[in-house]
Amino acid sequence: MSLRRRTFLLGGVVGTGAGLVAFRSAGAAAAAYPFMLGVASGEPSADGFVLWTRLAPSPLALDGFGGMPDNPVGVEWQVASDQFFGTVVASGTATAVRASAHSVHVTVANLQPGREYWYRFRVDGQISPVGRARTAPAVGTSPALTMLFASCAHFGNGYYTAYRRMAEDHPDLILHLGDYIYESGAADVRAHTPAKEITTLADYRVRHGQYRADVDLQAAHHAAPWVVVWDDHEVENNYAGMVRENDTPAGDFATRRAAAYQAYYEHMPLRSAQAPNGPDLQLYRRLRWGSLATFHMLDTRQYRMDQACGDGTKVCPEADDPARTITGATQEGWLLDGMGQHLATWDLIGQQVFFAQRLSSSDGAKSMDSWDGYTANRTRIQNGWQSRGNTSTVVLTGDVHQHWAANIMNNYAGQDRVIGTELVTTSITSGGDGNAASDGTSSLNPHVKFNKNLRGYVRTVTTPTQMSVDFRVVDKVSVRDYPVRTEKSYVIQAGNPGLQNP
């Protein structure tokens, strides 16, 4: 169905929540405004992307239904080639239903490669904020890519200034590498709703709704398409596969994981084909960015071998036990098969937890909630990409709430040869205000070159010959609206792995 332009133009102020304000001041019934959670795009391909919104006039309604009635609602959508919707190139109507909390996931196709578009939704004459999306470039082309990545945005720990600054960097693409929400009830700078550890589907919906109602987070979604993967806190701290952490409330973990995965799907710009099936959701996937880069997005949570073996009932295998896996065998094979296809210059592996070896003391202590806890799995993957001749591999990581940069070695003990590069983004807020003076680099880990304990994100600009990397930081998140600055920059050359000074 084609929509009449004149009525739709009301929402046509581009960008970062401004459309919402303009629309409300035009005299609409703000109490019933259905787009309180903003809009989003994701999963860019050369001919389209996914559009997302969720109707929720009351995002914090404790039943998790956002103040929506039982009935299905038709949601009109438009994609235009200009921000004022002068030329609408695609449109349609999606149906939002209560079973998926009135979320919609529209797959738009048949667009032009390598260009930006704008999109919006309408329900009952009320118009959403306008979002900016982008298609991936065509295979055979390699235009420069500005990609930002982020992780770990504990709402209670501070304000989402870093998300706002990401929007202001005008990226082509944003990756979120997990801990998009936190399940705890902890409050520090801001209060969580509900103010308890969440476990039910209603709880997870309310928590996602609270996060998504934040205008700084919305700004980042409205600025560019996102490609998302989760870590642990979207469900529960440090869970592994189907095993809950020992100190959290007992109960049926499969039911809890299913509730958390359902709410995650409902709030992310994922393809409808990725809708969960009970406690399972296919999240690892590949995205092609022309002939410049292939994004291999991993899920290092869902398929982990049981690591919660401290309760005395199971034998806990060592990190180098070949059976111990963070990816699962199927995903490991899928990753190496995809890298072996050499689809583009760069192989960018977006994933959750620290990849390179990082010893915390001279007796070899290390985090088991990282690839150091799964060294056989890591060695097979590293050897796999080496033997396939992938020489422009960059691992993109979140989780640890500090910026880190490391060379990936074929032999960490011998420090023999650099075979890849790891960039670890700090948190958006988790951990609260940082400490610029601390420095965790040490002679224990000579391949680890940089560490900074401040909040922020990582900015990359990738071309066929090099990737420029900026570690972006804000000094405080306990106070709104701090400026961002670049704390450290590196260059990575295509075909010559490792960190270099610019």
Ligand code: FE
């Ligand atoms: Fe985190």
Ligand code: CA
């Ligand atoms: Ca985590």
